[in-house]
Amino acid sequence: xxxxxxxxxxxxxxxxxxxxxxxxxxxxxxxxxxxxxxxxxxxxxxxxxxxxxxxxxxxxxxxxxxxxxxxxxxxxxxxxxxxxxxxxxxxxxxxxxxxxxxxxxxxxxxxxxxxxxxxxxxxxxxxxxxxxxxxxxxxxxxxxxxxxxxxxxxxxxxxxxxxxxxxxxxxxxxxxxxxxxxxxxxxxxxxxxxxxxxxxxxxxxxxxxxxxxxxxxxxxxxxxxxxxxxxxxxxxxxxxxxxxxxxxxxxxxxxxxxxxxxxxxxxxxxxxxxxxxxxxxxxxxxxxxxxxxxxxxxxxxxxxxxxxxxxxxxxxxxxxxxxxxxxxxxxxxxxxxxxxxxxxxxxxxxxxxxxxxxxxxxxxxxxxxxxxxxxxxxxxxxxxxx
Amino acid sequence: xxxxxxxxxxxxxxxxxxxxxxxxxxxxxxxxxxxxxxxxxxxxxxxxxxxxxxxxxxxxxxxxxxxxxxxxxxxxxxxxxxxxxxxxxxxxxxxxxxxxxxxxxxxxxxxxxxxxxxxxxxxxxxxxxxxxxxxxxxxxxxxxxxxxxxxxxxxxxxxxxxxxxxxxxxxxxxxxxxxxxxxxxxxxxxxxxxxxxxxxxxxxxxxxxxxxxxxxxxxxxxxxxxxxxxxxxxxxxxxxxxxxxxxxxxxxxxxxxxxxxxx
Numbered sequence: 001x002x003x004x005x006x007x008x009x010x011x012x013x014x015x016x017x018x019x020x021x022x023x024x025x026x027x028x029x030x031x032x033x034x035x036x037x038x039x040x041x042x043x044x045x046x047x048x049x050x051x052x053x054x055x056x057x058x059x060x061x062x063x064x065x066x067x068x069x070x071x072x073x074x075x076x077x078x079x080x081x082x083x084x085x086x087x088x089x090x091x092x093x094x095x096x097x098x099x100x101x102x103x104x105x106x107x108x109x110x111x112x113x114x115x116x117x118x119x120x121x122x123x124x125x126x127x128x129x130x131x132x133x134x135x136x137x138x139x140x141x142x143x144x145x146x147x148x149x150x151x152x153x154x155x156x157x158x159x160x161x162x163x164x165x166x167x168x169x170x171x172x173x174x175x176x177x178x179x180x181x182x183x184x185x186x187x188x189x190x191x192x193x194x195x196x197x198x199x200x201x202x203x204x205x206x207x208x209x210x211x212x213x214x215x216x217x218x219x220x221x222x223x224x225x226x227x228x229x230x231x232x233x234x235x236x237x238x239x240x241x242x243x244x245x246x247x248x249x250x251x252x253x254x255x256x257x258x259x260x261x262x263x264x265x266x267x268x269x270x271x272x273x274x275x276x277x278x279x280x281x282x283x284x285x286x287x288x289x290x291x292x293x294x295x296x297x298x299x300x301x302x303x304x305x306x307x308x309x310x311x312x313x314x315x316x317x318x319x320x321x322x323x324x325x326x327x328x329x330x331x332x333x334x335x336x337x338x339x340x341x342x343x344x345x346x347x348x349x350x351x352x353x354x355x356x357x358x359x360x361x362x363x364x365x366x367x368x369x370x371x372x373x374x375x376x377x378x379x380x381x382x383x384x385x386x
Numbered sequence: 387x388x389x390x391x392x393x394x395x396x397x398x399x400x401x402x403x404x405x406x407x408x409x410x411x412x413x414x415x416x417x418x419x420x421x422x423x424x425x426x427x428x429x430x431x432x433x434x435x436x437x438x439x440x441x442x443x444x445x446x447x448x449x450x451x452x453x454x455x456x457x458x459x460x461x462x463x464x465x466x467x468x469x470x471x472x473x474x475x476x477x478x479x480x481x482x483x484x485x486x487x488x489x490x491x492x493x494x495x496x497x498x499x500x501x502x503x504x505x506x507x508x509x510x511x512x513x514x515x516x517x518x519x520x521x522x523x524x525x526x527x528x529x530x531x532x533x534x535x536x537x538x539x540x541x542x543x544x545x546x547x548x549x550x551x552x553x554x555x556x557x558x559x560x561x562x563x564x565x566x567x568x569x570x571x572x573x574x575x576x577x578x579x580x581x582x583x584x585x586x587x588x589x590x591x592x593x594x595x596x597x598x599x600x601x602x603x604x605x606x607x608x609x610x611x612x613x614x615x616x617x618x619x620x621x622x623x624x625x626x627x628x629x630x631x632x633x634x635x636x637x638x639x640x641x642x643x644x645x646x647x648x649x
Contacts (some may be wrong), residue, residue: 163505168492171492247491248490248491251486251488251491252484252485252486252488253488253489253490253491255445255450255484255488256482256484256488256489256490256550257490258449258450259448259449259450259477259480259482260477260478260501260502260505261473261474261477261478261505262501262505
């Protein structure tokens, strides 16, 4: 069973020779540098043959010609030892360098902690479906409980019994208000312009370009302004809330509050929810104005409409009802985004990856709930004939 | 430090009693049949290897996690059987130092210590300021009032956390791994501080730890949790346990795995 594995047996190159010294005794002679990532011989088949020989030979090692070695060598040896143990082949490790012997011993199966390795389980399809359904159900239950708690806290606030720090509220107001203006300006202006462009192409066909003002005005004021601010705030503030609260969960800061008997719902969720409830409608009004401005830029620049003409047409088209509907949208979105952010933040587990997950999930929950709420409100308006 | 007398004839009253407590995660029972008493002025150590449930046990004692079964009694009030308002009252008598300090990161040290006072006392802002400065000085952080937690070292955070835990002059101080993450000298200083505070304030102290130096330096009474046996396998003064316990695992724990003979 003598095998030469590298024909160009250069001393530096890792090689192993199988030298039978007696019918029942085999020496594995290593030479060269056995370094992981180097060109190591791959002797799986030879090794398999080796342990299949009956009766199995005793295996020993010779390492006089071995150059440098690292984990690559250890992994190779561990494979041999594993194979031999599996087939009852006796192995004599005494020919190996002392360091190698010690490391192999540390990694041997009987040195591993027992009773802690988790058994890999692959539950069946039905079990997984049931688990997922239950998870979904529990998630929904938690969400309802959270909304209930938040409502109770809010009622407590109205009765003047909920306590939080005024400075937390003012900071949240600043974060959700003034600091959001630049991005709201940019996006609303562009959305206004895009709406105007799309409408202009169609309306020009009929020679009624002036109605661009109606399309943009009503579209933006009634729903688009609120949706745009809602989605911006879900990405910007909802994620921030989730990350802040998640990090507080990781740091045990929320435990510290609870252990003092201070409800996190009052202390952390209320100021954030209040801030968004107040600032979202304001941002929405601002976004409406920017959207109309965007439409006007296109109308004046591309359709040769007069500024005054466009302005009066908008005034005529946009009624106060549309304005209130838009504002109502944004008020609801404010609550939804704050709830989604805080819920995901407080549900966060205690590790860094979970904080990222909480932020992602806050944005997804926020946007989904905004879209669903829009559908519901639109339907209600339809039914009520507004 | 008074020498402990774990015999039942001890004259000090029992202030905390744990009866048949059970710790489980979902349907998996980690520990059961936990029974022990903590007396006034004790420095009571809950010890055991990593993952043995000692932090969870503490969470159940301080009202953060409802136990799967059993009772936690403060005097003759069973914490988990009374209405929430009574629980809140009890919680006000606890001071808790969390493992990471758990200072509220958006507040300065002064605001951190002041919050419990603002929440639960009718003191004027000036009085609160004075008290806060005093508490911070007690833990050696006088002059650090306006620092934010992120500006402090790990040891300082723990001290500040301790100042906050002591804000309401609690009857019970709970420590979760006080020496974790501290260098040996800071850990020792914190141990000394715990002893001094417990003696001078007559506070009952419960410490969750696996730090041997701390266990022997401060513990007057202790229990050892063994998740393999699913219960506590030793109770008493740590030195006494080391000298007398017949449980090999406890002795190995207390001697860093060497066993008693090689001591």
